Amino acid sequence: MKEGRALPTETPPLIEVSDVSVRLGGQEVLKHVDLNIHAGEIVTLIGPNGAGKTTLLRVVLGLLNPTRGRVMCRRGVTFGYVPQRFAIDPTLPMTVRRFLSLPKRRSRTDIENALEEVGAGYTIDRELQALSGGEFQRVMLARGLLRRPDVLVLDEPLQGVDVGGQIALFDLIGRLRRAHGFAVLMVSHDLHLVMSSTDHVVCLNHHVCCHGEPEAVSRHPEYRELFGRDAGRALAIYHHAHDHGHDAHGNVVPLNRDGTPQRKTGSERE
């Protein structure tokens, strides 16, 4: 699933998060976070519960002001957002078509096309409440597509989706990214899928513990400490013979005898 294409890091980023800290309810939820998102790349935030992942998404989206630091967006950047929770009044009947026409009215054709793209065309006249978890997530993706985003922001898009459906959904996200060229910023807890489908992984635990290509992150001591030594195997099923490693910036570096990259990364933050 991983495409192995070069990251477009030579172009200026679409989004640049610099030295962002956020304090909520007396707690420092984010500390000195830096993050760049380039056009067309998939960036995934991983980290334990309460690590500040959703908070960082909200800062990037401009829904929450950082206590310190800043977020620079390229002029005219549009976001599609699929939040982690979506409160729907269960007593309020609403079809998928009507849901996708809110808050901005959309033509039936646009809605049909977006639903077809996510493989959920058949749901258009169904009640939202009657959808399965996987169908609902696809409808939410269609909702994001209708905004014609430069950056699609997905907060745990795999929730409520069974294992087979999760792989299909990650594949779909990759295909949509290729078809539309948007960047994807997402939060996911599924290390296997993240490690096989992402260009750039950011391991967050209030601060950025480490970041880089999945290969580099899976070898990082802080990643292993957070997710356990077995987490290194998240890459194993997709692993192929490699005569080199990558540092946390994605640069190719020689391997030590124990298989770790030779050069020390400079990306760790305190």
Ligand SMILES: Nc1ncnc2c1ncn2[C@@H]1O[C@H](COP(=O)(O)OP(=O)(O)OP(=O)(O)O)[C@@H](O)[C@H]1O
């Ligand atoms: N509005 C708020 N006021 C006070 N504390 C908040 C607020 N929003 C979030 N927090 C706290 O900030 C911390 C980080 O929350 P956040 O939702 O960003 O974590 P997360 O990494 O997305 O977690 P999860 O994986 O469980 O979804 C948590 O301890 C949460 O309780």
